[in-house]
Amino acid sequence: MINAILTALGVFGLRPFKAKEFAEKLGYSQGYVKNLISKAVASGDVVSYVSADDKRVKIYRINPAMIKDAILRGGKEKEEVIESLGLKGKHSGSYVALLEGEVVDYDEDLYALSDRVFAVHPAEKIFVTNVGIPRKMITLEL
């Protein structure tokens, strides 16, 4: 995953942004940003569409599926995405339920959280993970 895209996730979250805003916020040249974004669009990490206000302007947005894929892959990528989403401070030690990349619920108990979120949200859109070391860790002897 491109580091700058993770930074963009940290800055914009899942809100739409323009290439110019990306360049300004991150201190990159517009040419570099356009190249970066085109690669991210090609890989599916970022989705693009034409602005309703000005058809010459493209709007970009981090693809929520990228967040889910990174979490399912686990390891370093998962850690980076969780860090970029700013979950570490508030939710460290908990399990979080994400819907379209946004936290919809959290709990120290994985089972209680899962039961709650699956009762009210579409199963195919919810995903759950730990933030940091869970306070209520699942242990396996084997």
Place this chain on the structure above:
Amino acid sequence: MGDQGFHIQACWDFGQDERPPHPVIYVQISPIAKQSFKRIICKVDTGFNGVLSLSDEVVKDLGLKPYGTILATTATNMVEVPIYRVLLTQEELKIRMRHITALGTRRSLAGRMLLANNQWLLDFVSNKLCLLTP
């Protein structure tokens, strides 16, 4: 009624697929959105504080998709494991099509949350795990 004031409701023979033989329990697992199901044998792991874990083979056979990954701790290290939402049926425990979270592990395991609130007998004479009723 036995001497200890309990009654044996059901027994499962110890698993023989590894040495020494180990206690197992049979459960039925179904994917949430499909009609299919699979009857599986879970090794009883009293060090597992969850409900159930499913082997890679079961996950593949049932076509389960993970809804996340979590960090779990084993006797030797911490591992990242996938989690699945499935329907659990275990007739002897009066569990029918209950929505549960199951972990993905090397082999299928039954944890303490499945065993909780019941009395069990480990019979090392007959190599059986038995569910007791008061």
